[in-house]
Amino acid sequence: xxxxxxxxxxxxxxxxxxxxxxxxxxxxxxxxxxxxxxxxxxxxxxxxxxxxxxxxxxxxxxxxxxxxxxxxxxxxxxxxxxxxxxxxxxxxxxxx
Amino acid sequence: xxxxxxxxxxxxxxxxxxxxxxxxxxxxxxxxxxxxxxxxxxxxxxxxxxxxxxxxxxxxxxxxxxxxxxxxxxxxxxxxxxxxxxxxxxxxxxxxxxxxxxxxxxxxxxxxxxxxxxxxxxxxxxxxxxxxxxxxxxxxxxxxxxxxxxxxxxxxxxxxxxxxxxxxxxxxxxxxxxxxxxxxxxxxxxxxxxxxxxxxxxxxxxxxxxxxxxxxxxxxxxxxxxxxxxxxxxxxxxxxxxxxxxxxxxxxxxxxxxxxxxxxxxxxxxxxxxxxxx
Numbered sequence: 001x002x003x004x005x006x007x008x009x010x011x012x013x014x015x016x017x018x019x020x021x022x023x024x025x026x027x028x029x030x031x032x033x034x035x036x037x038x039x040x041x042x043x044x045x046x047x048x049x050x051x052x053x054x055x056x057x058x059x060x061x062x063x064x065x066x067x068x069x070x071x072x073x074x075x076x077x078x079x080x081x082x083x084x085x086x087x088x089x090x091x092x093x094x095x096x
Numbered sequence: 097x098x099x100x101x102x103x104x105x106x107x108x109x110x111x112x113x114x115x116x117x118x119x120x121x122x123x124x125x126x127x128x129x130x131x132x133x134x135x136x137x138x139x140x141x142x143x144x145x146x147x148x149x150x151x152x153x154x155x156x157x158x159x160x161x162x163x164x165x166x167x168x169x170x171x172x173x174x175x176x177x178x179x180x181x182x183x184x185x186x187x188x189x190x191x192x193x194x195x196x197x198x199x200x201x202x203x204x205x206x207x208x209x210x211x212x213x214x215x216x217x218x219x220x221x222x223x224x225x226x227x228x229x230x231x232x233x234x235x236x237x238x239x240x241x242x243x244x245x246x247x248x249x250x251x252x253x254x255x256x257x258x259x260x261x262x263x264x265x266x267x268x269x270x271x272x273x274x275x276x277x278x279x280x281x282x283x284x285x286x287x288x289x290x291x292x293x294x295x296x297x298x299x300x301x302x303x304x305x306x307x308x309x310x311x312x313x314x315x316x317x318x319x320x321x322x323x324x325x326x327x328x329x330x331x332x333x334x335x336x337x338x339x340x341x342x343x344x345x346x347x348x349x350x351x352x353x354x355x356x357x358x359x360x361x362x363x364x365x366x367x368x369x370x371x372x373x374x
Binding site: 038 | 126129181182183210213214215216261262263268269271272273274293295300301
């Protein structure tokens with residue numbers, strides 16, 4: 001990743017102050033991995049899903065609160081809990 | 097109509113990948129996904145550029161749809177198999193759109209692009225060439241399309257099924273959480289709508305649940321399937337997925353998709369809106 005910050009994509013051009021951002025990256029053995037990330041709400045209900053970028057990164061625009069990230073990659077599913085707040089991006093690194 | 101008439105699995109697609117009378121079509125929310133790679137011999141339809149009027153908020157007209165399909169090399173007697181990312185949201189939208197213009201044999205690839213990828217099946221960069229056809233479309237079948245007045249009239253009388261996530265339904269979010277929150281003027285939902293998120297009808301890998309499971313989901317949520325139903329979401333793509341479940345898989349003939357959906361309803365002046373969960 002050439003010294004890039006572990007976690008989500010760059011925030012240039014994103015209105016961070018008014019959004020509640022959850023973002024991060026998927027890695028396997030330290031290398032970015034292609035897959036999908038689902039965002040589940042506090043009740044475990046699907047809210048959104050995105051494919052990861054070529055560098056394994058993802059981003060959601062959510063609302064303040066506790067969420068679950070579910071990473072789906074060939075042969076594996078991993079859940080992570082994240083607390084999001086408005087005005088700062090929650091960065092989550094997920095190893096699968 | 098049986099499930100296999102409208103839904104095919106990856107093995108079926110693999111077996112028909114070189115069949116000249118089967119046209120595999122990728123329709124993605126991310127319209128650039130096709131350029132990265134796609135199923136062998138698949139052509140692309142861009143839901144923004146190809147399916148929307150370039151000026152007004154509406155679909156391309158009948159002549160426009162004929163021109164589009166002719167240019168893609170799709171004939172009236174071809175079997176069209178649609179698939180896409182994001183759990184087939186926009187593939188289901190295209191399916192409903194093809195039915196709106198009367199295409200006879202359309203099917204969805206169960207699980208779409210995601211399941212194909214999670215199963216590590218082959219994807220290629222090569223773009224196929226198909227000879228142009230002379231496609232003839234039918235006039236729009238408005239028995240499957242609801243407009244804003246239909247949505248307002250449905251309040252308190254028909255089934256209104258809001259298929260967005262609970263947080264969009266309650267008014268906490270204005271749009272799906274992978275998009276910036278800048279859509280309709282007002283959050284909330286149409287009064288008397290039941291919130292049955294589209295995702296309840298799909299497994300994690302994007303495949304549809306069984307008919308029995310699907311029926312139970314709607315009956316448990318208090319939807320009287322003998323009554324007419326209007327499904328909506330934000331712009332009509334997720335509700336096309338639910339329309340597919342109700343109309344094509346469960347065989348309910350009295351179901352309409354309201355493609356104006358919340359981005360239209362939530363910006364109308366003077367219509368009633370409810371906030372909060374069911």
